[in-house]
Structure formats: structure tokens, C-alpha cells
Amino acid sequence: MVDQRQIPWQLQFVEYNDYRDVAAAISDMVVRGAPAIGVSAAFGMALAARQSSAKYVGNLLDFLDVAAVILKKARPTAVNLAWAVDHMLALARDERFDRADDIREALLAEAQRLADADVATNKRMAEHGAALINDGDTILHHCNTGMLATVDYGTALGVIRMAHEQGKQIHVLLDETRPRLQGARLSAWECEQLGIPYDIIPDTAAGYFMRRGEVNLVLFGADRVAANGDVVNKIGSYQIAVLARENRIPCYSVFPTSTVDLSKANGDEIPIEERDPSEVRAPYGCAIVPETYHARNPAFDVTPQKYFAGLVTEVGVILPPFTERLAQAVERAQNELLRGE
Ligand code: MRU
Numbered sequence: 001m002v003d004q005r006q007i008p009w010q011l012q013f014v015e016y017n018d019y020r021d022v023a024a025a026i027s028d029m030v031v032r033g034a035p036a037i038g039v040s041a042a043f044g045m046a047l048a049a050r051q052s053s054a055k056y057v058g059n060l061l062d063f064l065d066v067a068a069v070i071l072k073k074a075r076p077t078a079v080n081l082a083w084a085v086d087h088m089l090a091l092a093r094d095e096r097f098d099r100a101d102d103i104r105e106a107l108l109a110e111a112q113r114l115a116d117a118d119v120a121t122n123k124r125m126a127e128h129g130a131a132l133i134n135d136g137d138t139i140l141h142h143c144n145t146g147m148l149a150t151v152d153y154g155t156a157l158g159v160i161r162m163a164h165e166q167g168k169q170i171h172v173l174l175d176e177t178r179p180r181l182q183g184a185r186l187s188a189w190e191c192e193q194l195g196i197p198y199d200i201i202p203d204t205a206a207g208y209f210m211r212r213g214e215v216n217l218v219l220f221g222a223d224r225v226a227a228n229g230d231v232v233n234k235i236g237s238y239q240i241a242v243l244a245r246e247n248r249i250p251c252y253s254v255f256p257t258s259t260v261d262l263s264k265a266n267g268d269e270i271p272i273e274e275r276d277p278s279e280v281r282a283p284y285g286c287a288i289v290p291e292t293y294h295a296r297n298p299a300f301d302v303t304p305q306k307y308f309a310g311l312v313t314e315v316g317v318i319l320p321p322f323t324e325r326l327a328q329a330v331e332r333a334q335n336e337l338l339r340g341e
Contacts, residue, residue, distance in 0.1 A: 033149020038080030129159030144186035229305030229322030230267030267302030
């Protein structure tokens, strides 16, 4: 995988031979972004199966149960991680496998299939979302939701990329996204690669640009979406959604239906990761204040569903009211998957 901590200074690839190192790479944010960590964890499970020397199915399943717990603990908020690990575990337990090697082979093939499916899903979302962007629009974007945050192409940034590829003249304002600076470091790097016109802005400048009438649309991704359409995403998403409403600018979250967790009635039921406060005191080791100073570092927040003009998924743009329509979209996507579409 690409070591995202080195971007934009270096494009460095890292390889892992131990699933525990994959779990550490997810915790340390070598890889980050909900879809990317989901697929990484799926490959982590495939790797675990190869690491185990178990000859019998039962012993291999015991090993995989332990690997699943370790991988799932890596980060708590993005549902894609737990979803992918559980999905791989369920496949491994399928009764049709009577040889451990068959499970090893099936897990690797499934991880690759999930990776390929992620790219296809992103492109479908991008096509639906790009229809919301007009020629000449300026779009405010939060965090990084592009090719780095997914297997390829991206969710919200994928929508922007599609509009750009369609020849629309657009401009993007990239929130720098403190404290890990995913917007400034990663989204700006992606825009550089793709030739998309952009400016990085301090997170605190979003309201300034909106109030001046310089923003036509607000787009961000999601780490987990509750049944009612509340969106848990990178810290700071909530405040820009509220500012967008105040300034009558449409705000959309873009995510695959695999990011929806219908078991959570609303966003407040979703666990929010609180990361080490040293990331606030000294981002990337660059000390802003002495390390004895007090700080808090919630990594995500909840944007209540009422702030969204719509939710963009691979099966289309969902307009409010969301609860029933979101459940229908999830069902539709699952049926398409079963039919192999
Ligand atoms: O902490 P991160 O960088 O993993 O958070 C990422 C986000 O919040 C993204 O917006 C979300 O995962 C969607 S990415 C396609």
C-alpha cells in the first residue's frame, strides 16, 4: 500500500507479511479512508490465513478468529473495516470448504474481488454525483475522499474528478482538515495529479468563502451512516454542513451503501474514535505547544441528516426523507451484488 503519511513529499510503497502489521498500519494511518481500510483489512484476513500453518479447517478458523479481533480493533468508527472482516470470516466458515488451503485461496480471491468492486462502485457514485455539479461551480470539500481513501477513484473527490473529466470548468476549495491535514496533504496532492484547479483553505475559512457567495456546493464522504441518514465523517464535517445550511448552499455526503449501518438508528449510537492528543499538540511531530499542554482529539463528528440536500450512493442520489429510501438503496445494492451486476 501507499504510505499516506509520506504524501505529498514522497510516494512510498510499503509491503506487509504479517496481518498484525496491517492492523498497525490501519491504526497509525499509513492507510486511511473508510473504503481503503475495509479492503486493507480484507487482505489482512487473507494474509492471516496464509500465515497460519494450520492443516485442518478448525485450526485455521481459530487462527482467523483471533486475526479478526485484532484487525477490527485497529479503528472503531468506519463500518467498512468491521464489515469487511466479518464478511471474510463468514466466507471462511462456509461449509463448502473442507480443506484449509481452499479457504486460503478463497479469501485471497475475495479480497481482490472486494478491491475491484470498490473501484466500480466509486465510478457509479461519481456518475450520479457529477450530475449535481454545474459548469463553473466551486465546490468545498472536506478531508480526503479520493483515490488514496479508496482502492481507486474516490467517493466525494471521485464525484469532483468525474465532473472534471466530463470537461466541466470547476474549482475546489480544500479544507486543510486539522489535525492530520488530509485535505492539505492528500486531496491537494490528488488534485495536482489530476489537474483539478484547487486552493487549500484553513478549516476556519469555510464560512468566510460561503458567506461571500464563493461556494456553490459542499461535498464530503462518510465513515458510517446511520439508518436515519445521520452521517459520521471526519471531524469538522458537522460545522461546514451547518454553515452550508445557513448560507443556503446544498451539502451532500457521498458514500457506498457498504458504509450504511442499519443497526444504528441515529448517529449518536456510532462510536467516535478519539485519537492521541499528541496529534493536536504536534501534528506530524511539529510541536505547536509543549507536550504537557492539555488537548482533545476526536477524529469524527456526527452531521444530523437534516443538513443534507441529498446522499449520493452507487445506486443513485437519495433525497430526503432518508430513512426508508436509505434502507431501500441498501437492499437494492445487495440484490445487485447477489445477481453479480
Ligand atoms: O481518519 P480518516 O482520514 O481515515 O478519515 C477519513 C474520512 O473521514 C473520509 O471522509 C471517509 O473515510 C470517507 S473516504 C472515501
